[in-house]
Amino acid sequence: MHLKNMNSAPLRPVMSALALLLCLTQPASMVQAANANGAARTSQNENGYHLPAPELQAIVDAPRGPLFKLGPQRKTALMVHLPGLPGIADVAQPELKLAGLRINPRTRAASHFDFGTSLSLLDVATGKSREVSGLPAKVRIAETLWSPDEQWVAFSRWVDDGVELWLLDVRRAQARRLMADKLNAVTSAGFSWTGSDELFVRLVPQNQKPLPPPSIVPAGPNMVESRAGKGAQNRTYPDMLKTPADSDMLDWQLQTQLGFVSIKGEVRRIGPVMTLSKANVSPDGSLILTTQLRRPYSTMLPMDRFGQLIELWDDEGRKVRTVAERPMRERIPSGNDAVQAGPRDFSWRTDKPASLTWLEAQGGGDPESHTKVHDVFMQQAAPFDHPPQKLMELGWRFSSVQWGNDNLALVTENWSKTRDTRTWRIRPGVADSKPELVFSRKTEDQYANPGNPVMTTNEMGRQVLRITADGRSIFLTGTGASTEGDRPFLDRLDLVSRQTTRLFRSHPPFYEEVVGILNDKGSQIILSRESNEERPNYYADDLGDHVPRRALTSFAHPYPQLKGVKKQQIRYEREDGVELTANLYLPPGYEPKRDGPRPTLIWAYPREFKTAEAASQVTGSPHRFNRISYNGPHVMLARGYVVVDGPGMPIIGEGKKEPNDSYLEQLKMNAEAVIDEVVKLGVTDRNRIAIGGHSYGAFMTANLLAHTRLFRAGIARSGAYNRTLTPFGFQSEDRNFWTAKKTYLEMSPFNFANQVKDPILFIHGEQDNNSGTFPMQSERMFQALQGLGIASRLVMLPNESHSYRARESILHMLWEQDRWLDMYVKNAKGEAGGKD
DSSP: OBOOSOOSOOOOOHHHHHHHHHHHHOOSOEEEEEOTTOOEEOOGGGOSOOOOOHHHHHHHTSOOOOEEEEOTTSSEEEEEEOOSOOOHHHHTSOOEEETTEEEETTTTEEOOOOOBOEEEEEETTTOOEEEOBSOOTTOOEEEEEEOTTSSEEEEEEEETTEEEEEEEETTTTEEEEOOSSOBOBSSSOSEEESSSSEEEEEEOOTTOOOOOOOOSSOSSOOOOOOOSSSOOOOOOOSSOOOSHHHHHHHHHHHEEEEEEEETTOOEEEEEEEEEEEEEEEOTTSSEEEEEEEESSOBSSSOGGGSEEEEEEEETTSOEEEEEEEEOOOOOOOSSTTOOOSEEEEEEEOTTSSSEEEEEEESGGGOTTSOOSOSEEEEEEETTOOSOOEEEEEESSEEEEEEEEETTEEEEEEEETTTTEEEEEEEOTTSTTOOOEEEEEEETTOGGGOOOEEOEEEOTTSOEEEOBOTTSSEEEEEEOOOOTTOOOOEEEEEETTTOOEEEEEEOOTTOEEEEEEEOSTTSOEEEEEEEOSSSOOEEEEEETTTTOOOEESOOOOOSOGGGTTOEEEEEEEEOTTSOEEEEEEEEOTTOOHHHHOOOOEEEEOOOEEESOHHHHTSOOSOTTSOOOOOTTSSGGGGGGTOEEEESOOOEEEOOTTOOGGGGHHHHHHHHHHHHHHHHHHTTSOOTTSEEEEEETHHHHHHHHHHHHOOOOSEEEEESOOOOGGGSTTOBTTBOSOTTTSHHHHHHHOGGGGGGGOOSOEEEEEETTOOSTTOOHHHHHHHHHHHHHTTOOEEEEEETTOOSSOOOHHHHHHHHHHHHHHHIIIIITOOSBTTTBO
16 A cells, blocks of 8 residues: 555645635634534634633633753753743644644644743752743743753754754753754654763754655546455554655655764764654664665555664764664554564663664564464664574563663563553563563553652663662652542562552642652652642652651642632442542532532543453542643533533443443443432532533543433534444454444444434534544534534634644634533523423
8 A cells, every 4th residue: 555656746626725715714613503404504703713701711821830840860940931822823834744744844843832932940959940041032942851960951942944952051041052953853852862961963954955846737646556465454544645745745854864962062964864754872872773764655554654774873974784674564463462573663772872672573463363472572782793682572562661770671561452461570681580570460450550660860861760779679659549539659669579668648638749759768859739729839858857848839820710619529330330430520609509500511531441340440639739721621610510520431341342342331321320420419400411522532422412311412522423434443442343343333423313312512623633533523423413403513623633722723612612501501491301
């Protein structure tokens, strides 16, 4: 499935040009509604972006807190200050959609819309903050990276014609442009540290010839061909290449020359210009692992499955060796645990100067193969004059590795089909040593989650395990899921005895997380602390001396008008006995016994489980800050609604049963259970409840409206509604349509559009880049409802992706949602189900 003999782009269909003209002449969302008679209309007086009620607009425009980035020596924190949301003029800038990438063609960088506008430095010891000088007015800061010695911060600044590399002197709190050469940031930040006085950079080629514009006259049809043989079960990917001109543009955007730049600004370009998708320098800076693309390219697959030439180059630009040549990965076995046969995932050990590692799939990469070993983990150290060493044979699929030293590395393997995971200790520098099992559990069993190893930055600027001075212990942090909700912790794990010592655990009424360990004992830490009414702030704490915590930041409440929101974590059972959890939010000043039931918005997202026990576990915490995000349902608290966020919507398939084979039955039980609970609590009544969700939550919403009369209305954002359009799997479903046809058809609300009786609002970004949720999904579902005479509305947001980014888009989205709930839910009478 690749491009063949195609020399120019085809002419666009006339309707595409008309659609583009409409977008240019109508800055509004394209809005269509179907009335009760099924007639579709586009209201002329609705053109243009709309502003929601002032209380909703105030939430969108609330000040955003800075990003907190602790330095590797944990003495200084970098604060990246963020402005308000970008405007539609920024989001609507030209964008290339090539092989799964989205590229800003003017800057030679991956599309980016959220920038820092200023920097400050926070001293951990004193709590004093210093503003960074030397920054231009209206600066746009994209990526930031501490040097290993914490003396410098490298950061990228976007300008109109490219991406610049800047350097912040921490001692002076002063920033300057490091070099005039521009970065190529299409597939990475474009820079990384090699020690503390030099950076490895990916540079835009000098004197690169502009790409000739594609001819408007086609040289012939565009053709793809699939030859007989083993199937290629690929999911539906967006933004694929379509023409030879697309392929040429991809090559042009990826053209890169490698180099190094000192902290003095001395640039040293090395080697030839290459079509690079990846370039990773060894920790000591002596070797560069490059991945170049190889034609022919595919029109069906994203770039990371194209043919690849993987090579090693030295720091003078001389080729050292070819590591691997990988063909296009068109045909991969089916299943979430499937990979292509042969070597893959080449990378560097972070704890060694220049040791290469990779994986070799066994059994053809097929999870159905009857083999005891599915992956082999390999390593080979420079100068590569000794044969590769086998680090470990894995019975499942490799997931991750954390390097420590020759005596310690942690390797995790998973098997998604059974939800199994286990972590092993290996000794990568000890010949013939055997792996030692450290952890084993089900991935969905959060109560048994031991946490994640704490990492630190070594002198080469790479992340390695934080190991105690005696080499015996490591630290673990985690969310601490429990029957009381999440209570984050810090543990010290003795790798010899396998015993853990709890050093810290969050206590109500706060939610506290360890973000940094200041000493080898783990007794001096930096915490992020929050509560219902306190936004996250940072504190220094000495666990051993019983001295008061020292506040490092004091960020104010971003929306004081919503202080007093009450949050309650509720527990209830569905019909079959599975226990569920939800977060219930009540608007400020509201007392159920005094004020009576309120209109309610339930916002949810289904998840698949293999056991009822795991599905019943408590998730989240009642002590977290009440984040009134415009992306979620909480914003409707400002309009007096009761909100139920994240109610359990588990779809369980125990043993050999597949969860989705009983999707509808379980979905209805979940919905009935949460409604029964909130009605019992007296905060709502059955005739004024709406259901909503984003992505898979939108899919859930349409299904509930198609198969129940539990809700007065629905809000479905960026969803998929016809599973036959995603025939090779979706979410955790890895069976294809032809294997599980009954399940695919029954799960598709499009097939039951005639059963929808209650109004539904569809919102979708016109440029959705998520696999499976193409804009056509919402368009076709709306057209079906419109044709059947069912009250519905379709809003297509110009220039928006799967998540919406522009201020105008988000404000308009809130206007639509508020208006929809006001019309169909707020003042509804009678019982849900149409009984008035």
